[in-house]
Amino acid sequence: MRIGYYPGCSLHATSREFDESLRATAVALDVELAEIDDWSCCGATSGHATSHLLSVALPARNLALAEEQGMQEVLAPCAACYNRLASASHSLREDAGLEIKIKEILARPFANTVRVRNVMELYRSLIPQITEKSAGRLKGMKVACYYGCLLVRPPGVLAFDDAEQPTSMDEICRATGATSVDWNLKVECCGGAFSLSRTASVIRLGRAILEDARKAGAEALIVACPMCHSNLDFRQSAMTQSGETPMPVLFLSELVGMGLGLSARDMGMKRHFVNTGPIEKRATETAAQVAAEAAAKAAKAAETAAKATAQAGTAPAGKGVA
């Protein structure tokens, strides 16, 4: 399988581990990621908070490039980029006047044919492969799937899952053997774009998310957004009281990678601020346990088979005597 790839600015900088882990899982799952040549920034929050036109024009340049380079689908792993690219494509379909204006601004051929995909859509389509290759490796590990806002809203534009009770990420986590816990704040906002400009709000919102996940028994929080990740990982020390166990915050691609048996080092997990050592250790333990169970089961099966052969061997012999 081959798919266009729009890494976006964060995945080339502060969220490199998202890029590295995603690429590592793609190799393991036989997916070829074809990066859009010369892609540019989508404008993110700053684009649409200041100019609607710019917030459509900047993503449109990338969609036009993807089209030029023969791509039908583009994977945008960053939730903010995904949201901007998909929203721009949607606005252009809905608003003919805007479409004319944007084509004029871009000054290059553009038919708006490329479909924008997020990382959950990619992995969801690969659940059979993930299930097979993971062989339940993370069985017993409890995770809280955190979707946040940009991946599910607005529902009219991003309709790949339910906006209030999304389940794609949970299904993907379960494919690795892990258990996804039920909790309340899976689509709450973490404060996203205020990470730099209004830190106190981010800490208030992040603390509530971590507390709820902890109450539900989660050992790790799973995210698919660089902003959620930097807020909840980088700022976690300010969100936790002394005595509370730190909560590792993993990109979905890192969890899938652990399920596939990839090494934490290959996935760049050393870059996290909250130590991921305990969850890596846990993964190794569950994997060993699952492997031991599988070995025991195989041994038992072999034994039963041997018995059956032995019985089968005696039956014809008996017949021969008779």
Added chain:
Amino acid sequence: MSTSGAHGHATAPATLAAELRGKTGQNPAECYQCGKCSAGCPMAVETLLRPHDVMRLIGGDRRETLLEGESIWLCLTCEACTARCPNGCDPARMIDALREMSVARAPRAVGAFHRSFLDQVKANGRMFEFGLVLEYKLRSGKLLNDVFSTPGMISRGLLKFVPSPIKGVADVRRIFAACEREAARDLHASGADGRDQ
């Protein structure tokens, strides 16, 4: 859309609601003030004007209150309000449109952040976070404020240092210029720049 009158004078649209309807294609008067949007708003406890307040004040034509206050800049665009409105209203889009109208009046911290971000994109075609942090600190005057513990980020290899513009950076700059021209035209047409008074 031109708002110029028959005598060639630009006249400001009659009401804020009408202007926003023109900009967004949505009718703010449809809001029936049930407050569901605000019930799920993550910033409701911090902001003075919650989404349903914004909707009401649009209807009340309270232009100054909305454009000069801090509230529209405290919206995270999480879209919870829009997703949950039982009536199909889009407070998040209204707030975006209001912000666009008041870009020049943005409170320093939030406005500085957006400007630094976009200047980076204009200069290089992409956003390079280290440059962004520096610029942001300079612009907002938060130099001594520990907004980002940079040493930690550097030692983990998380921040890139040297921005290298993309090949098509001229392309990107042209897009910015075109959007800025368009914005200036809108401002002129609405008479908000005072040139037609």
